[in-house]
Amino acid sequence: MDWQDGLGLNLDLAENCHPGVLQTGGQESVGMVTSNGKSPSQFFVHKAMGLVSHVVHEEHLAALRKGNLGIGHTRYATSGHSDLLNCQPFVVETIVGCIAVAHNGELVNAAKLRQKVLRHGVGLSTSSDSELITQLLALTPPEEEADGPNWVARIRNLMVKSLAAYSLLILHQDTIYAVRDPFGNRPLCIGKLHATASLHGQGVVDVKTEGWVVSSESCSFQSIGARFERELFPGEIVQITSTGYISLDVVPRPNDAPPAFCIFEYVYFARPDTIFEGQMVYTVRKRCGRQLALEWPVEADVVSTVPESATPAALGYAHQAGLPYVEVLCKNRYVGRTFIQPDKRHRQLSVAKKFGVLRDNFAGKRIVLVDDSIVRGTTISPIIRLLREAGAQEVHIRVASPPVRFPCYMGINIPTREELIANSPEFEDIATFLGADSVQYLSVQGLVQAVSNDVGCHNRDLGKKMSTVMNGARDGESMCRQTIGGSSSGHCTACLTGCYPLPLEW
Ligand SMILES: O=P(O)(O)OC[C@H]1O[C@H](OP(=O)(O)OP(=O)(O)O)[C@H](O)[C@@H]1O
Numbered sequence: 304m305d306w307q308d309g310l311g312l313n314l315d316l317a318e319n320c321h322p323g324v325l326q327t328g329g330q331e332s333v334g335m336v337t338s339n340g341k342s343p344s345q346f347f348v349h350k351a352m353g354l355v356s357h358v359v360h361e362e363h364l365a366a367l368r369k370g371n372l373g374i375g376h377t378r379y380a381t382s383g384h385s386d387l388l389n390c391q392p393f394v395v396e397t398i399v400g401c402i403a404v405a406h407n408g409e410l411v412n413a414a415k416l417r418q419k420v421l422r423h424g425v426g427l428s429t430s431s432d433s434e435l436i437t438q439l440l441a442l443t444p445p446e447e448e449a450d451g452p453n454w455v456a457r458i459r460n461l462m463v464k465s466l467a468a469y470s471l472l473i474l475h476q477d478t479i480y481a482v483r484d485p486f487g488n489r490p491l492c493i494g495k496l497h498a499t500a501s502l503h504g505q506g507v508v509d510v511k512t513e514g515w516v517v518s519s520e521s522c523s524f525q526s527i528g529a530r531f532e533r534e535l536f537p538g539e540i541v542q543i544t545s546t547g548y549i550s551l552d553v554v555p556r557p558n559d560a561p562p563a564f565c566i567f568e569y570v571y572f573a574r575p576d577t578i579f580e581g582q583m584v585y586t587v588r589k590r591c592g593r594q595l596a597l598e599w600p601v602e603a604d605v606v607s608t609v610p611e612s613a614t615p616a617a618l619g620y621a622h623q624a625g626l627p628y629v630e631v632l633c634k635n636r637y638v639g640r641t642f643i644q645p646d647k648r649h650r651q652l653s654v655a656k657k658f659g660v661l662r663d664n665f666a667g668k669r670i671v672l673v674d675d676s677i678v679r680g681t682t683i684s685p686i687i688r689l690l691r692e693a694g695a696q697e698v699h700i701r702v703a704s705p706p707v708r709f710p711c712y713m714g715i716n717i718p719t720r721e722e723l724i725a726n727s728p729e730f731e732d733i734a735t736f737l738g739a740d741s742v743q744y745l746s747v748q749g750l751v752q753a754v755s756n757d758v759g760c761h762n763r764d765l766g767k768k769m770s771t772v773m774n775g776a777r778d779g780e781s782m783c784r785q786t787i788g789g790s791s792s793g794h795c796t797a798c799l800t801g802c803y804p805l806p807l808e809w
């Protein structure tokens with residue numbers, strides 16, 4: 304076993320217990336559970352509030368190392384308070400032994416399901432939808448025989464009761480199940496952990512360091528000596544043991560509905576070096592910036608970014624517009640992401656601490672300032688003030704995604720319409736309200752086009768892979784159409800358009 308201390312993780316697991324490197328998706332709490340793989344298995348658990356590097360220490364890792372497989376989670380609260388009680392993974396004892404569950408996403412029918420579960424006499428101790436998932440997995444399905452758990456039936460039972468939104472890891476004894484919801488709303492991918500010698504091409508291959516990892520984002524693999532294998536298909540259930548992984552089933556969507564991968568993962572959430580649908584997030588963001596420049600050109604001297612996640616879009620804008628790209632803001636690297644902070648006060652404080660100005664780069668100049676999104680307006684408004692006070696001649700805001708007008712119920716914390724600046728009366732004249740010379744947004748069509756550019760080829764490859772994975776048991780081509788959609792419209796754009804991929808039951 305070889306832990307890498309102080310690294311973040313989000314739905315990361317490894318047969319050899321390497322935590323991953325993702326802290327971009329959740330900053331509030333950390334949890335890790337490992338198992339010694341025996342029957343009945345012993346679980347080792349560490350949970351704490353805060354960043355991985357602050358709350359996971361050598362003594363915790365030493366205890367977790369007693370297990371040889373494990374799952375982990377960094378939380379961004381979408382359902383239930385940001386406190387230790389709701390921290391994941393959830394661990395419960397069931398008729399088939401202990402299980403641990405890590406969940407990324409939010410159940411669209413959580414309130415109704417909660418009532419159903421309570422009516423069955425199952426007690427819930429938290430307000431988290433992830434606990435609800437754990438309890439549903441603990442229920443014995445009718446198909447199950449006395450001689451052992453039927454995990455496909457258990458997981459299918461959950462998937463039929465709730466179609467979105469979740470990527471899950473379930474730990475039971477010596478096995479981990481990875482599950483992606485039928486709409487593929489949240490991401491999940493598999494990587495292979497290579498022996499150190501095979502990675503660097505020298506020395507003796509130590510097979511003990513080999514294994515399998517699963518993560519929300521492929522970018523975490525490289526840092527732990529793993530290589531990207533593939534994404535899970537929407538609706539897929541994968542079983543991982545020390546000998547490898549197999550695809551157990553793919554649960555279809557009702558009524559031939561298209562998949563609905565969150566388009567906001569491309570816009571803001573994911574790390575730029577992650578691969579989704581066969582394309583690097585960085586490249587997609589750059590394409591969004593180019594498209595933005597085509598849609599909204601402006602007379603200016605320099606183009607710049609609101610660091611961090613807008614930088615590829617700003618570069619794309621600058622290339623397309625033929626303008627120099629310069630840095631105008633200096634980001635304090637010790638302040639984390641603002642948008643995913645749990646409340647308004649935390650968000651405002653982080654923006655105040657986060658940015659300084661590089662006035663020599665822009666004093667007396669007309670700036671095009673690109674941000675990837677404006678949601679509540681917490682970030683952009685003080686920045687415009689800073690730039691003006693430091694001598695910018697003009698500040699033109701260009702946003703590499705459309706206005707966010709509708710709440711998200713699938714895992715991103717955009718809870719009320721009132722909070723969204725695009726719904727405020729001031730939006731009519733947003734430039735004056737923010738103190739900018741102009742503010743323009745990328746169109747929905749422009750964003751979908753930029754995101755879908757390379758997805759067609761990827762889907763054709765996926766069709767072939769799918770045939771192989773399903774062992775020819777079903778026709779790969781038609782399964783592919785059902786699972787990933789025949790067209791490029793496989794993305795959720797609900798927070799931008801109000802068209803939700805499935806009915807909301809609240
Ligand atoms: O309009 P708002 O409600 O402020 O939300 C939008 C801003 O929040 C995000 O940045 P964040 O600081 O979270 O992360 P980043 O450093 O990765 O850009 C996003 O990139 C925008 O800058």
Ligand SMILES: NC(=O)CC[C@H](N)C(=O)O
Nearest residue numbers: 378379380381382407408
């Ligand atoms: N993405 C997440 O980490 C959130 C999962 C779950 N809905 C929660 O609030 O805990």
Ligand code: SF4
Nearest residue numbers: 565566711795797798
């Ligand atoms: S509503 Fe927006 S943030 Fe939520 S899943 Fe859909 S695209 Fe993503």
Ligand SMILES: [Mg+2]
Nearest residue numbers: 609610611612
């Ligand atoms: Mg930002």
